[in-house]
Amino acid sequence: MAEFVQLLFNGLVTGSILAMAAVGVSLVYGVLKLVNFAAGDFMTLGAFIAVFFSVSKGWPLILSVLLAIIGICALGLALDMVLWKRLRENKAGTLAFFLVATGVALILRQAILMIFSSGSRKYAIDEIATFPLFGANIATAQLIVLLLASSSIITLGLFMAKTTIGKDMRAFSDNPSLAAVSGINVNRVVRYVWIINGVLSALAGIFQGMVQGRFDSTMGWTLLLPIFAAVVLGTIGDAYGALLGGMVLGLVMEMSTWSVLFGGIPSSYKPVVAFATLGLVLLVKPEGLLGVKARSI
Amino acid sequence: MTTPLFELKGVSAGYGDVQILNDVSIQVPANAIVTIVGPNGAGKSTILKAIYGIAKVSQGDITLHKLSGEAIDVRKTKPHNLADIGIAYVPQIENIFTTLTIDENLDVGYKGNGGVASEERKEKLYKQYPDLAIRKKDRAGTLSGGQRQMLALARALMSGPDILLLDEPSAGLAPALVDQLFDELVRINETGATILMVEQNARRALEISNYGYVLDMGKNRHEGEGKALAVDPEIVGIYFGKR
Ligand SMILES: Nc1ncnc2c1ncn2[C@@H]1O[C@H](COP(=O)(O)OP(=O)(O)OP(=O)(O)O)[C@@H](O)[C@H]1O
Numbered sequence: 355m356a357e358f359v360q361l362l363f364n365g366l367v368t369g370s371i372l373a374m375a376a377v378g379v380s381l382v383y384g385v386l387k388l389v390n391f392a393a394g395d396f397m398t399l400g401a402f403i404a405v406f407f408s409v410s411k412g413w414p415l416i417l418s419v420l421l422a423i424i425g426i427c428a429l430g431l432a433l434d435m436v437l438w439k440r441l442r443e444n445k446a447g448t449l450a451f452f453l454v455a456t457g458v459a460l461i462l463r464q465a466i467l468m469i470f471s472s473g474s475r476k477y478a479i480d481e482i483a484t485f486p487l488f489g490a491n492i493a494t495a496q497l498i499v500l501l502l503a504s505s506s507i508i509t510l511g512l513f514m515a516k517t518t519i520g521k522d523m524r525a526f527s528d529n530p531s532l533a534a535v536s537g538i539n540v541n542r543v544v545r546y547v548w549i550i551n552g553v554l555s556a557l558a559g560i561f562q563g564m565v566q567g568r569f570d571s572t573m574g575w576t577l578l579l580p581i582f583a584a585v586v587l588g589t590i591g592d593a594y595g596a597l598l599g600g601m602v603l604g605l606v607m608e609m610s611t612w613s614v615l616f617g618g619i620p621s622s623y624k625p626v627v628a629f630a631t632l633g634l635v636l637l638v639k640p641e642g643l644l645g646v647k648a649r650s651i
Numbered sequence: 652m653t654t655p656l657f658e659l660k661g662v663s664a665g666y667g668d669v670q671i672l673n674d675v676s677i678q679v680p681a682n683a684i685v686t687i688v689g690p691n692g693a694g695k696s697t698i699l700k701a702i703y704g705i706a707k708v709s710q711g712d713i714t715l716h717k718l719s720g721e722a723i724d725v726r727k728t729k730p731h732n733l734a735d736i737g738i739a740y741v742p743q744i745e746n747i748f749t750t751l752t753i754d755e756n757l758d759v760g761y762k763g764n765g766g767v768a769s770e771e772r773k774e775k776l777y778k779q780y781p782d783l784a785i786r787k788k789d790r791a792g793t794l795s796g797g798q799r800q801m802l803a804l805a806r807a808l809m810s811g812p813d814i815l816l817l818d819e820p821s822a823g824l825a826p827a828l829v830d831q832l833f834d835e836l837v838r839i840n841e842t843g844a845t846i847l848m849v850e851q852n853a854r855r856a857l858e859i860s861n862y863g864y865v866l867d868m869g870k871n872r873h874e875g876e877g878k879a880l881a882v883d884p885e886i887v888g889i890y891f892g893k894r
């Protein structure tokens with residue numbers, strides 16, 4: 355029971371972090387047709403910026419988090435201006451986008467090492483503090499992250515469902531050519547996508563850093579595969595799908611280590627579990643969890 | 652003819668270096684239904700795409716003459732602003748947002764023009780299309796073919812357009828639904844929207860049109876009163892085939 359509660363809790367935490375990152379990737383792909391290989395490194399950079407201000411500079415954590423968010427939004431907007439916009443205007447193919455994105459990911463990771471120097475980081479939070487829950491000892495940091503992440507996700511969900519720009523973004527992601535002829539301002543949508551992606555990546559990175567305790571410049575990179583799996587699982591280009599896909603994968607990955615199931619799958623196999631889940635779901639429902647079968651009128 | 656609501660004058664347009672339209676002129680009087688017919692690949696869709704800058708216009712003028720007397724140069728208007736000036740477009744395929752709900756499809760179509768509140772316009776459209784009203788919280792991808800076409804029309808009407816551009820609205824619909832659709836277009840027209848449409852179902856479309864154009868190989872070939880064109884033996888023979 356204690357182990358189950360612990361794993362369920364881990365699953366919810368991992369799931370909400372994956373969900374946040376996956377929505378960013380899904381929106382960027384849906385609107386820009388860009389597979390953002392740098393998504394993991396956006397997260398890492400966010401976590402490093404927040405640690406830099408809060409630990410090295412001793413500034414309040416909230417302010418440091420805000421600065422990290424602003425930094426990642428600015429990075430996304432700047433990269434769009436100097437790179438992606440030009441590639442789009444020159445009608446670059448998928449392969450060009452793919453290669454450039456991989457390059458950006460590598461450069462970012464090296465830049466993080468150069469700017470912040472190597473070695474691991476941690477936030478000034480007590481990672482040992484725990485509280486008991488149904489016989490399990492849950493880390494307080496995990497609880498805080500879970501609360502913050504779920505409120506971020508709810509806010510995001512409301513934003514996507516209720517606001518004009520949220521609906522425009524989902525419409526654009528669904529059908530760019532129809533969006534462009536139904537009065538949606540493409541450039542405005544693109545700007546908002548990078549801003550939302552910036553907020554989500556920075557927060558997901560910071561949350562991941564907090565629950566991990568210590569983290570280094572490869573933190574986000576190692577999460578990239580499960581994030582992509584979450585996007586595909588939830589139906590590509592569907593922001594709600596990515597949310598769902600992230601939660602499902604987070605839960606499945608953590609629960610797979612439960613000793614009651616086949617004696618527990620070693621935790622280093624979590625990414626494998628993520629892809630096995632993806633494979634199974636796609637076999638049954640090729641269009642993803644929320645997908646509707648393509649049909650002609 | 653008095654000043655039309657909408658006109659293309661000597662328009663040449665194409666994709667990249669390939670020119671498809673050659674000196675095409677079309678006039679759409681206010682409150683009329685005008686139909687463009689012609690064989691596959693004639694460039695009918697390209698006319699509508701040229702208005703939206705999807706096909707590149709190399710020559711000619713595209714003008715919207717507002718009732719206020721203002722003449723708007725459509726070529727100089729950004730595509731996302733066309734809804735604001737009173738032009739709405741329903742493309743031939745993929746003309747709804749399948750992952751958005753029916754209600755959200757309508758929201759996305761609303762542009763605040765005409766000073767009518769979004770809820771008021773939705774209310775009216777839902778009254779008109781009860782099938783959509785019952786399912787407004789469902790994802791649009793779950794609708795049937797006929798319902799999809801109605802939603803596509805409703806989405807376009809949410810911006811309260813002066814002119815509605817329709818690309819093959821009856822394509823892929825079952826015969827019974829085709830009749831319903833044309834009745835619906837007449838009704839929309841009677842409530843004040845001018846319609847410029849492209850149709851494969853040429854005879855049916857021309858019968859409800861005030862005026863028609865036959866396009867062939869990117870050029871104007873014939874034009875005339877809708878009903879007259881629909882029965883013109885020469886045109887029927889060459890362009891309508893068995894239909
Ligand atoms: N995006 C595009 N790029 C290049 N060529 C195109 C493009 N779209 C259409 N064409 C070409 O332009 C020509 C006219 O196409 P268009 O779609 O306007 O014809 P249409 O009259 O609408 O035909 P249909 O009845 O099949 O819908 C065709 O030869 C087509 O191959």
Ligand SMILES: [Mg+2]
Pocket residue numbers: 695696697743818
């Ligand atoms: Mg066509």
